[in-house]
Amino acid sequence: MFLDIKLDKETPVYVQIKNYISDMILRGMLRSGEKLPSTRELSSILSISRNTVISAYEFLVDEGFIYMEKGKGAFVSDVKVDIQEKWNMDWSNQINDYARFAEDLDIIKHETKWKKGMISFKSIAPDESLFDVEEFKKAFLNRISIEGEKILNYGYAQGYRALIQYLFKYMSNKGVDTEEKDILITNGFTEGFNLILSSITEKGDKILCENPTHNTAIKIMKLHDLDIIGVPMEDDGVNISKLKDELSKNKFKLSYFIPSYHNPTGVVMSVEKRIELYKALKQYDIPIIEDGFNEELRYSGAHVAPIAALSGRGNGVIYIGSFSKILFPGIRIGWILADRKLIEYLESVKRSKNIHTSSLDQAIFYDYLSGGNFEKYIKKARKVYKEKYEFALRCAEKYIPYKKIFGEGGLHIFLELQELNSRDVLKECYRKGIVFTPGDIFYTDDNGYNTLRLGFSRVNKEDIEKGFKIIGEVIKSKT
């Protein structure tokens, strides 16, 4: 029996011997009371050192698989008899509805998958070749030399002090009054949004948002069992009269908006609408969660203040910020700026979920930002993405028969087609080596079946043109 052990080169030999024997016991091939070969015999059979076999046997004794009798040798334990029968837990029965729902809503698992050689317009992640890795490295080396041990040990749930201070200033430069406010560092937007919903909403609560809206936000709202009511988008932001209508008809617990480069439409909400929206929500005393998504990326035109800036010293707006849509998403850093009392609660919830966000990442990020690198990077990124956006727009206009192109920038183009299901288009495009995101996943209702989102941030111009052309041809063939 022992001759069929196949020793590989990666695992320590004693571990392989041990695993082989315990496996034999668990499968019932070696029975309780059975005598094992002596360490001398086995070492000779396998041409390995006797010490290796001794180690393996010692482990097996510790794990209760075998026992030693003085002068007699090693025997298979009794005590393992009951363990021999494999524990076969039926996990599909153990999983609760929440986890099942999370899996159902996990589009990464269920949407059409990219395969090698395909052109993918699914991603709106930043183009990593723009990252300034050298500056990042410098920031790391600087921080690690200043406080290496400290940032590798436990930090604070609220976040790394210097980064919080930096972000206060950063938000204040956007016109936000930070008096009586506080900041909590989160693992990106996703965690921030989760923390807020976990701390404020109850199952069945109504939440008001744009329609369409960020698909991850929809997923998180659904996982919190919220009743999502979406208000249609127009070219300059949400339809205000419909928003007021919904406010008068329903009792909302919260609202969620993406005023700049709205995902997926790319629309920037006008100043007038920001003010109208703010006034309406304030009138009904419904907190606003403002998603600062890609605010930094505005290609053109003047600065537009976030809704949080309109609020002055008021405390009804919760701002979620994140650079990770354009810079270093791999390190997962975002923040919530809100009323100090609310942040106190969110901090405790955060601590209960994962203690704190990586101190190392926060420290590097702080060093990188405070060195003025972000401004340089954003200038470069804006230029590249603006050019790419304009190119993609021209390609879309040239090749794709659309009903409407939304928005005015961002890392993607959102299209509405004539009466045509974009999933049918996707199916055909997939065969021709092209994938994109069907627009229906951004809708809070059954609309949007004829929309699609084409992310171009990580696709080169040649492929943008080639891909859009194919998409256009498929659409033409179907109409």
Add this chain to the structure above:
Amino acid sequence: MFLDIKLDKETPVYVQIKNYISDMILRGMLRSGEKLPSTRELSSILSISRNTVISAYEFLVDEGFIYMEKGKGAFVSDVKVDIQEKWNMDWSNQINDYARFAEDLDIIKHETKWKKGMISFKSIAPDESLFDVEEFKKAFLNRISIEGEKILNYGYAQGYRALIQYLFKYMSNKGVDTEEKDILITNGFTEGFNLILSSITEKGDKILCENPTHNTAIKIMKLHDLDIIGVPMEDDGVNISKLKDELSKNKFKLSYFIPSYHNPTGVVMSVEKRIELYKALKQYDIPIIEDGFNEELRYSGAHVAPIAALSGRGNGVIYIGSFSKILFPGIRIGWILADRKLIEYLESVKRSKNIHTSSLDQAIFYDYLSGGNFEKYIKKARKVYKEKYEFALRCAEKYIPYKKIFGEGGLHIFLELQELNSRDVLKECYRKGIVFTPGDIFYTDDNGYNTLRLGFSRVNKEDIEKGFKIIGEVIKSKT
């Protein structure tokens, strides 16, 4: 009015002007329709460049605070009238019971706080001066040069591939059969435990554990609204007959154990008890969550296999691992090893919570570990902590009148006193400059009022002796 602007040196001047004016408007000091000084006037009043004032006014226009009339100048907007009244949301009314409970259970916020100059025995975080920062730096530089851009962009919810592969091998070297199992990388133990409870339990479900047990685990179980049933600890692990008794009386959904260097007692569960426990839980088909807490720190004696190793190809044990109790807690990396199907669900839940754990941290950690640094570090750390443990033990025996000292190692000493409330002892010690953790927070019931935990990992020998002496004196004075 404008003369009282006090310009600081840190914020851009246009921002300060802008904030000053919007503040005046929001406070009603500047009324709708009121004319502002011309940009020329204001620049001369404040002795700043006219362009700076122009920038500030442009921002104010964008934010809707003021409007320009050609040839006439800048005026306070009408539209702000409704905004002027400060939005005063009452957040204490908005917070739900969950967040309130999380805040209540947040001992960091409510326990006696350390003040400068005090000796604190509260922490069981590793001593950061032992960290091998140079090797960590090398690991960073190596990873960043190999795949810098990649690890700064989005990664996978399941985790960084190479780290997962490393951990498979690592677990297999502990005797765990990884066939049909999978690994999910988490933000430390805390997130891992949260993900599991979120995915398996429902409100009111019964969970079986040791009593006392890890206070953070108790907090998380309570926040999941679980009915916690604790089984008393003995010197070689949980009381097995009482465990069987509870199993026969209750219907449990899950169980949670810390077999090595149990927190807070420091007890290492014997092999016999591990087997007995495994068999009992298997018989009732109740999944075991095994907390690999400080397993790596065993000072003495032979290797003891984790319960997951006893399970062979069986799938009833969910193992949560983390190095962060001894190494780099600041980067928050842990893992769950469990049945493949379960991990699939947990992966979706993880994605919905925060997309993924920092790719950068995972990549550095992988590089550090695979370079063989962990073995070197753990050898050093074990030696230092063992010596410190033995010293602390001698001090406890010499100075503190105790009823019982638990355990056989770890980064703390857990003491049971004669009939004396350790919170009374703490109150008195605090006045004398000493803090520690009262033991009751580790109990699942009302016991443990006469216990305390003395963490020594970050206290030097001199302070250990000094502190224990004072604690001993306080106890003597009370009995």
